[in-house]
Amino acid sequence: MNILGLNHGEYNSSAALVIDGKLVAAAPEERFSRKKKTKEFPLESIRFCLESQGLQFHDVDCIAQAWNPTANWCKFNPLISGTRIRREDYFYSLGDNLYRLSDRTPGDWVSMNFDQETGLPTIYYVQHHRTHSALAFFQSPFDEAAILTCDWRGELESTTLGVGRGCELETLQSQWMPHSMGMFYAAYTELLGYRPHNDEWKVMAISAYDVDCSEMLSKIRQTYRLVDDGNVELDSTYYKGAILDQPGIYTEKLRDLLGGRSGVAGDEPDEWSMKIARAMQTASEEIAAHFLTHLHAKTGLDQVVLGGGFFMNCVINGKVTQMSPFKDVYVSFAPDDLGNSIGAALYVAHCLKNEPRVKEPVSSYLGPMFSDEEISSSLKRRGIKARKMDQPEQEVARILASGEIVAMFQGRMEFGERALGHRSILADPRVEDMKHRINAMIKYREAYRPFAPAILASKVSDYFEVSEEFSSDFMEKVVLVREQHRSSLPAITHVDGSARVQTVRQEHSPDFYRLIEAFEKETNLPILLNTSFNLNGEPIVLSPDDALNSFFNSGLTHLALGSYLIQK
Numbered sequence: 001m002n003i004l005g006l007n008h009g010e011y012n013s014s015a016a017l018v019i020d021g022k023l024v025a026a027a028p029e030e031r032f033s034r035k036k037k038t039k040e041f042p043l044e045s046i047r048f049c050l051e052s053q054g055l056q057f058h059d060v061d062c063i064a065q066a067w068n069p070t071a072n073w074c075k076f077n078p079l080i081s082g083t084r085i086r087r088e089d090y091f092y093s094l095g096d097n098l099y100r101l102s103d104r105t106p107g108d109w110v111s112m113n114f115d116q117e118t119g120l121p122t123i124y125y126v127q128h129h130r131t132h133s134a135l136a137f138f139q140s141p142f143d144e145a146a147i148l149t150c151d152w153r154g155e156l157e158s159t160t161l162g163v164g165r166g167c168e169l170e171t172l173q174s175q176w177m178p179h180s181m182g183m184f185y186a187a188y189t190e191l192l193g194y195r196p197h198n199d200e201w202k203v204m205a206i207s208a209y210d211v212d213c214s215e216m217l218s219k220i221r222q223t224y225r226l227v228d229d230g231n232v233e234l235d236s237t238y239y240k241g242a243i244l245d246q247p248g249i250y251t252e253k254l255r256d257l258l259g260g261r262s263g264v265a266g267d268e269p270d271e272w273s274m275k276i277a278r279a280m281q282t283a284s285e286e287i288a289a290h291f292l293t294h295l296h297a298k299t300g301l302d303q304v305v306l307g308g309g310f311f312m313n314c315v316i317n318g319k320v321t322q323m324s325p326f327k328d329v330y331v332s333f334a335p336d337d338l339g340n341s342i343g344a345a346l347y348v349a350h351c352l353k354n355e356p357r358v359k360e361p362v363s364s365y366l367g368p369m370f371s372d373e374e375i376s377s378s379l380k381r382r383g384i385k386a387r388k389m390d391q392p393e394q395e396v397a398r399i400l401a402s403g404e405i406v407a408m409f410q411g412r413m414e415f416g417e418r419a420l421g422h423r424s425i426l427a428d429p430r431v432e433d434m435k436h437r438i439n440a441m442i443k444y445r446e447a448y449r450p451f452a453p454a455i456l457a458s459k460v461s462d463y464f465e466v467s468e469e470f471s472s473d474f475m476e477k478v479v480l481v482r483e484q485h486r487s488s489l490p491a492i493t494h495v496d497g498s499a500r501v502q503t504v505r506q507e508h509s510p511d512f513y514r515l516i517e518a519f520e521k522e523t524n525l526p527i528l529l530n531t532s533f534n535l536n537g538e539p540i541v542l543s544p545d546d547a548l549n550s551f552f553n554s555g556l557t558h559l560a561l562g563s564y565l566i567q568k
Contacts, residue, residue, distance in 0.1 A: 001353060002059055004049065004121075005345025007066040007131075008041050011197060012338035014415075015045035016366075017053060018345040021355035023139075025049040026342050026366040026415045031542040037198070042341070048368055060121050064348040066340035068127040071155035073099050073106040108171075109352070124348050128154025130169065131343030132307030132335070137164035138346040139362050140330040145303040146295050150288075150310035151337070152182030152197075152241075161230065161295045164305070167350040167357060172298055175231050178242035181287060181310045184224070187239050187250040188280040191258070192273050193265035196249055202265075204315055205449045207281035208496040209274040216279035219257050224287070230294025232287050267446055281315065285323060288316050292324035302327040307343075309336040312417070314500050318477035333364035333474035334416040342415075361507050364420060364474055367413030370544055375562045378544040386564040393511070396560050397518035400428055400528065405438060406558040407533050409547040410511050414540075418475045419532035420502060421454060421512030423540050423547075425556070427491065427529040428519075429453055434491035434529060441555035444536040450494040454530040456516055457503035463489070463527065464501055475502040475530075491529050502530060 005016040008029070016026035025048065030036050032044035050056060073096050076082075081093035091112075099106075108127045114120040126134075132149040147162040147169070158180035162171045177183070186196035189203050223238040236242070238257070241249035255262055263273050292304065304326040311317060311331055320329040332339060349355045372388075379386050389395045396406055404427075411422045419425075425442065427434050429451075439445055452475055453463075461468045465480040472479070478500045486493045493499055506513040520526040533547065534540045535554060541547045544561060551559045551566065559566040 001061045001349070001355060002055060003062055003064055003345045003348050003353075004046065004060045005064045005066065005341040005343070005348075006042060006046075007337060007341040007344070009039055009067065010337040010340070011039065012037050012336070013040055013042040013045070014338050014341040015042040015049050016341040016345050017049035017055075018342075018349050019053065020358075021349050022358040022360070023342060023346070023366065025052045027368065027413065028338055028415065028539070030539040031367070031413065034539060034546070036537065036539050052368070058119060062122045062124060062348060064124045064126055064344035066126060066128060066131040066337075066344040068106075068109055068125045068155055070095060070106050070110045070125070071127055074104050074156070076100060109347075124344070124352065126344045126347050127157075128340065129157045129160045129174070129308070130171075130347055131340040133160065133162055133164065133169050133171075133343070134347035134351070135332050135339045135343030136305035136307035136330065136335065137169060138350055138357060139332050139342075140303075140305045142303045142305065142328075142330065144301060145305050145330070146299040146301045146326070147305050147307070148291055148295055149306070149308040150181045150291070151308035152180055152186065153177045158182065159231070159291065161291065161298065163299050163301070167354060169347070169351055173230065178236055178239065179232055179234050180241070181232070181284065182308070183239060183241040183249060184234060184287075185280070185284060185310065185313075187241060187254065188276060190249050191255065191262055192269075192276060193263035199265075201312070202446065202449060203277045204281060204313060205494070206269045206274055206277035207315070208494050208498060209269070209278065210496065211271060211274045211278055213275045213279040213282065216258060216275045217282055220279050220283045222257070223254065224283075226287065226290045230291060230298070232290065269448060284313065285316055285319060289323040292320065292326060296325045303330070304328070305330045307332070307335050311335045314476055314478040315498075318472075318479045331474070331476040332362075333414075333418070333420075333476070335476075336417070338416065361505075362473075363508050364414045364416055365412040365422060365509065366415045368542060369412040370562065372562050372564070375544045375564055378548065379561075379564065379566075382548065384548065384566060386561070386566045388563050389560075389565050392560060392563050393514040393518045395565065396426075396515060397522050399558055400426060400519055401522035403428055403431055404558055405434075405441065405556065406560055407547065407551055407556050408515075409533065409541065409544065409559070409561045411509065413542055416474065419530065419540055420475060421504065421509055421515075421530060423533045423542075425531050425533050428523070429489045429491040429527055429529040430523075430525065432490050438529075438531065442535060442550070443531065448495070450499065451492055451529050451531050452500040452502060453489070453492040453527045454502040454504050454512070454516065456513065456520070456526040457505045459526040460501065460503050464499065470503070472501045472503050473505065473508060475500055477501060489527065492527070
C-alpha cells in the first residue's frame with residue numbers, strides 16, 4: 001500500500017511516502033522553494049517522493065493529512081455551523097450540527113472518500129498529536145513504550161501522555177490550551193527579543209551560562225502550578241499566546257515580574273538575559289520531569305518516546321534518564337511539525353490499515369540525491385572548474401586535518417532541521433578560533449551559539465560523559481564533554497562543558513562514517529565539527545546548484561560536491 005503523508009499550513013510544510021509500512025522518502029518543501037519554514041502546499045515534495053519510487057499520483061492508495069478539523073466538533077461552533085455562508089462549509093458544519101443529536105466524542109481521525117472516477121484517493125485527516133506520537137513510537141526501536149508529546153498546540157491539545165504497543169497507540173490523558181509548554185518557551189523567547197517559533201534554540205544556548213538565576217527561577221515558578229494528576233497549569237495573567245486577537249505572547253505582568261523590561265537581542269546576551277534564559281530552561285526541565293514521572297507511574301514502562309516541537313530542546317532530551325525513572329529514551333530526527341507528514345502516514349499505515357512495522361535501522365537520509373553525472377552537468381553548465389577525487393574521504397580528511405573548512409554535499413539529503421553529514425559544513429573541532437571562522441565565512445550567527453560534534457558511535461563514551469550504549473544519531477541530545485577533553489575540543493564545547501552530539505554509524509551513513517574514520521587516521525581524533533550547509537536565513541541546500549550558490553556567496557574555500565572538489 002502506498003500512503004502519501006502531508007503536513008502544510010503549519011510551520012515547515014513537508015511530504016512523505018510510506019510503502020507497505022516502510023518510510024521510503026520524505027522532504028521539506030522549503031528545500032525546493034528556498035523559502036525557509038514555508039507553509040505552502042508541499043507540491044514539489046510530493047513530486048519528489050513519488051518520482052523517487054517511480055510512482056505517479058494515481059498509484060497512491062490513500063493520503064494522510066496531519067491535522068483533523070473535526071477535532072473542534074467537541075463544542076458546537078455557531079459562527080460556522082449556525083450561520084453557514086458558503087456551501088463549502090458543509091464539510092465542517094454538517095457533522096458539527098449532527099453531533100448535537102448525540103454525545104460529542106470526535107475521533108482521532110476522519111476520512112474523506114471520493115468517487116473512483118475523480119482520480120483522488122481517500123484522504124485521512126489525523127489528529128496533530130497522534131501524528132507526533134506515531135512518528136515518535138513507530139520510528140523507535142521499542143515494541144512497547146510510554147509516549148509524551150508537547151508543543152504549542154494542535155487542534156486543541158498541547159500535551160498528551162500515552163502508550164504504544166505493537167501497531168497500536170493509546171492516549172491516556174491530554175491537556176489543552178492555554179496550558180502549553182510550547183507557548184511557555186516561546187513567551188520567554190519573545191521577551192528576550194528573539195523571534196518565537198524560530199529562535200528558541202538561541203535561548204537554549206544562552207541558558208548554559210553560569211549565572212545565579214535563583215531569584216528569577218522563583219519568580220517564574222509563580223506563573224505556573226504543577227498539578228497532582230501530571231498536568232501543569234499556566235497563569236493566563238502572565239501568558240496571552242492563546243488569545244488569538246491580541247499581539248504578543250507574554251503580558252506586561254510577566255515583564256514587570258522579571259524586571260520591567262523587554263530584551264533586545266544582540267550578538268552577546270547581557271546578564272539579565274542569561275538569568276531569564278537559565279531560569280526558564282530550569283523551569284521547563286522541572287515541568288518535563290513532572291510529566292515524565294507521572295507517565296512512568298501510569299504505564300510502568302522503562303522506555304519512553306518523545307514528540308512535538310518542545311522536544312527540539314536537546315538539553316531536556318539529554319537529561320530524561322536523569323530527571324525521570326525511565327531507563328531509555330528515543331527522540332526522532334523531526335519531533336517538530338515538520339515530521340508530521342511522516343507521522344500521519346505511519347499512523348494510517350499501522351493504526352488504520354494494520355500494516356506491520358518494518359524493523360530496519362531508522363535513517364533521516366530520505367531526500368533527493370544526485371549522481372556524479374548530474375553534478376558534472378551542473379558544473380559544466382556554469383563553467384566551474386573542479387577536480388574529480390579518486391579517494392574522496394581520504395582527500396577531504398586531509399584538508400580538514402590541515403585546519404581548513406569544507407562544505408560537504410553527498411548522498412541523500414537529510415530530513416529535519418539538522419544536517420547530519422550529507423549537507424554539512426565540516427571542520428576540525430580542535431582549532432581554537434574555528435567557531436569564529438565559520439561564522440565569518442558563512443553562518444553569520446551569534447558567537448555564543450555552539451557548533452555540534454559528529455563522532456563515531458563506538459567512540460562516544462571516550463569523549464563524552466555517557467555510556468558505551470549511548471545513542472544520539474540525529475543530534476537530538478546534549479551531553480557533557482569529558483572534562484579532560486574540553487580544552488582540546490574548543491570548537492564544539494559550549495560554555496557549560498556540553499555538546500549536542502551526533503553518533504555516526506556505518507549502517508546509517510557509510511560515506512560520512514568513512515570520512516570520520518579517515519580523519520581519525522590523520523589526527524587520532526574520531527570527531528568532526530558538523531553544522532548545516534546553508535547561508536544564515538536560508539534553508540539547507542538541496543541540489544548541486546544550491547550548494548554552488550551558497551559556496552560562491554560565502555567565504556567558503558573548499559566544496560566537496562559528490563566526488564568533485566571545487567576550490568577557490
